[in-house]
Amino acid sequence: MELKVNQDNCLGCGICVIACPVNAAISPENAGGNGAKTEEVIMMVENGFIKLFSPEKCEECGTCQMFCPVNAIWLE
Amino acid sequence: MIRNLKEVKDNNFDITRAAEEVRNLSFNDHVCLGCGICESTCPVEAITLNAIAIDARHRISNDVYFSGHDKIAQNFKEDFDVQRISIDESKCVLCGMCSGLCPVDALVLTIDDVPIKEIEAYPHYNAFSEIDDDECVYCKRCEIACPRDAIVIERILPDRADLVTGEIEVDDEECIYCGVCEELCPAEAIVVDKETGKESIVIDKDKCVYCLVCKKSCPTNAIKAICRSCSYGEYDLDPAKAVVKGNSVIDSELCVYCGWCEGVCPTDAAKVKKPFEGSIEVDDDKCQACGACVDICQCNALAFPVSSGPGSRMEHVIAYDEYCVRCKACAKACPNGAITVTRTEVDHTPINSTTWKEALDAIKD
Amino acid sequence: MPKHIASGLKYLAAVKLKNMGKTHQEIAKELSVDRSTISHYLNGSNLSWNSIEVARTITEFCPRDFLKMAFAVFDKPEESRKIVNICRIRNYDAIIEDSCIGCGLCVNVCMMKAIKLESLHAHADSIQCCGCQLCSDECPTNSIKILEI
Numbered sequence: 213m214e215l216k217v218n219q220d221n222c223l224g225c226g227i228c229v230i231a232c233p234v235n236a237a238i239s240p241e242n243a244g245g246n247g248a249k250t251e252e253v254i255m256m257v258e259n260g261f262i263k264l265f266s267p268e269k270c271e272e273c274g275t276c277q278m279f280c281p282v283n284a285i286w287l288e
Numbered sequence: 289m290i291r292n293l294k295e296v297k298d299n300n301f302d303i304t305r306a307a308e309e310v311r312n313l314s315f316n317d318h319v320c321l322g323c324g325i326c327e328s329t330c331p332v333e334a335i336t337l338n339a340i341a342i343d344a345r346h347r348i349s350n351d352v353y354f355s356g357h358d359k360i361a362q363n364f365k366e367d368f369d370v371q372r373i374s375i376d377e378s379k380c381v382l383c384g385m386c387s388g389l390c391p392v393d394a395l396v397l398t399i400d401d402v403p404i405k406e407i408e409a410y411p412h413y414n415a416f417s418e419i420d421d422d423e424c425v426y427c428k429r430c431e432i433a434c435p436r437d438a439i440v441i442e443r444i445l446p447d448r449a450d451l452v453t454g455e456i457e458v459d460d461e462e463c464i465y466c467g468v469c470e471e472l473c474p475a476e477a478i479v480v481d482k483e484t485g486k487e488s489i490v491i492d493k494d495k496c497v498y499c500l501v502c503k504k505s506c507p508t509n510a511i512k513a514i515c516r517s518c519s520y521g522e523y524d525l526d527p528a529k530a531v532v533k534g535n536s537v538i539d540s541e542l543c544v545y546c547g548w549c550e551g552v553c554p555t556d557a558a559k560v561k562k563p564f565e566g567s568i569e570v571d572d573d574k575c576q577a578c579g580a581c582v583d584i585c586q587c588n589a590l591a592f593p594v595s596s597g598p599g600s601r602m603e604h605v606i607a608y609d610e611y612c613v614r615c616k617a618c619a620k621a622c623p624n625g626a627i628t629v630t631r632t633e634v635d636h637t638p639i640n641s642t643t644w645k646e647a648l649d650a651i652k653d
Numbered sequence: 654m655p656k657h658i659a660s661g662l663k664y665l666a667a668v669k670l671k672n673m674g675k676t677h678q679e680i681a682k683e684l685s686v687d688r689s690t691i692s693h694y695l696n697g698s699n700l701s702w703n704s705i706e707v708a709r710t711i712t713e714f715c716p717r718d719f720l721k722m723a724f725a726v727f728d729k730p731e732e733s734r735k736i737v738n739i740c741r742i743r744n745y746d747a748i749i750e751d752s753c754i755g756c757g758l759c760v761n762v763c764m765m766k767a768i769k770l771e772s773l774h775a776h777a778d779s780i781q782c783c784g785c786q787l788c789s790d791e792c793p794t795n796s797i798k799i800l801e802i
Contacts, residue, residue, distance in 0.1 A: 213338075213339040213342065234624065236576040236624075237574070243576070271341075271622075271623030273345075274342035274345045277342065287339065290761050307761035308760065308761060309757065309761075331793060383755060384755075385754060399757075409771075409773050640774065641754070643752055644754070
């Protein structure tokens with residue numbers, strides 16, 4: 213299982229960044245929607261699109277995929 | 289040399305070794321809890337537990353966005369489907385340990401078509417679930433509560449006419465065929481023909497519930513009511529005819545012995561004995577309320593508290609200790625390691641083999 | 654040629670049984686050969702010394718080769734098993750340790766049918782064991798020890 217993103221689909225809404233439980237543990241500020249940029253988190257919105265920073269930290273719970281309104285992030 | 293054959297059908301598969309005895313291990317994906325006992329037990333390390341969390345969530349949320357809107361279809365992985373476990377057939381020796389220790393019937397080893405749970409030499413968990421038909425009132429609460437839809441209650445209701453305490457009659461002299469009673473009758477037991485010259489009123493006694501709405505509403509007092517219990521005594525109301533009958537079936541393949549049926553049963557009809565004893569605890573500091581455990585748990589033993597209103601933050605997940613079967617699937621799925629499940633007792637039938645005894649002891653904490 | 658080797662092996666078996674004190678009739682029954690053939694064998698006629706020499710060489714192979722050769726030479730597996738058991742030149746003690754998981758692989762691979770599964774534990778009959786070690790090679794838990802005695 214691998215975490216994948218498709219920037220063409222991404223709306224840049226950031227719901228995955230907030231919903232991801234691992235992100236919330238790494239950087240509660242970011243999970244609250246108001247944190248400084250850090251590459252420690254799994255994913256973050258950059259220039260309006262989602263970008264994976266530390267996908268190896270993903271525990272494959274699928275929360276991001278469940279919340280993403282356009283399936284721009286998924287496990288495969 | 290003797291080789292194992294693997295046959296895959298959808299997410300289920302069979303591994304067969306045909307020699308003097310035919311051994312067959314079959315995996316039932318829809319029964320699997322994702323507990324991973326098989327993975328840790330396998331003496332030849334042939335089993336891998338796959339991404340259970342995403343599979344469980346996919347089954348629940350298929351096509352539906354979490355707020356209930358249809359999910360936007362673009363890029364949707366329609367073909368997403370994983371086997372909850374994989375077994376390397378070149379490593380598997382068909383010893384049956386995975387099957388013997390599987391808390392449900394997801395992995396079944398048969399030897400010459402006899403499942404090992406029918407063979408005395410193999411250990412079995414002492415667990416059962418039953419519904420006592422003598423105590424059961426066929427309320428169907430267990431059927432609704434069962435998280436795996438393993439219970440089917442069929443009930444046969446008494447005839448309504450047998451429960452009605454009186455009869456009504458119409459005095460044709462008085463009736464003006466206005467149809468007021470027909471319109472008001474809640475049981476639709478009265479049919480009035482209002483056409484001039486063909487006027488008639490018919491009362492279907494099987495439908496009538498003796499509510500007397502017709503009598504009270506009749507403008508000409510044409511309806512006469514006779515109460516059975518006061519005019520004739522209770523002789524024609526047979527209590528035996530008023531009994532709800534039925535039968536109950538528990539699908540033993542799907543039952544996980546979670547205890548919901550026993551918990552909701554208003555009588556003492558449902559009884560459950562779990563195979564494992566232990567505890568479940570949630571570390572509120574670590575829980576980030578992602579809900580992976582809730583979606584994975586096949587026992588509905590984990591849930592979020594009801595939201596206190598819009599804008600309120602989702603609280604931490606709550607574990608219902610009494611309905612947890614200590615399978616540990618949630619603890620394995622939790623991305624933050626917030627759930628601790630302990631298995632302190634494993635109730636199984638006596639076993640002679642040292643290795644099997646060790647394997648059963650190893651699943652205890 | 655296989656027929657000749659088969660006869661050679663039967664000859665060796667007959668001699669061995671004779672040395673164990675069995676009568677011609679018992680030997681004939683044991684080897685499913687008629688009595689006159691046994692008598693011929695034991696009187697040293699009807700068989701080329703060459704075949705006997707080849708047969709003797711086969712019995713001196715390593716146990717697994719002897720076993721496989723015997724299975725190749727005879728038509729019926731039961732016959733091969735009997736010959737291997739009579740003609741093998743060494744005895745073995747097959748020990749199955751407690752780490753056995755009862756998977757039954759050894760039961761399946763044992764060409765001598767010397768292993769049975771009981772209560773999730775394999776039990777080997779050392780009298781039947783030919784020392785080929787096919788079972789210990791297959792055993793996933795290395796629970797089988799074959800000792801030469």
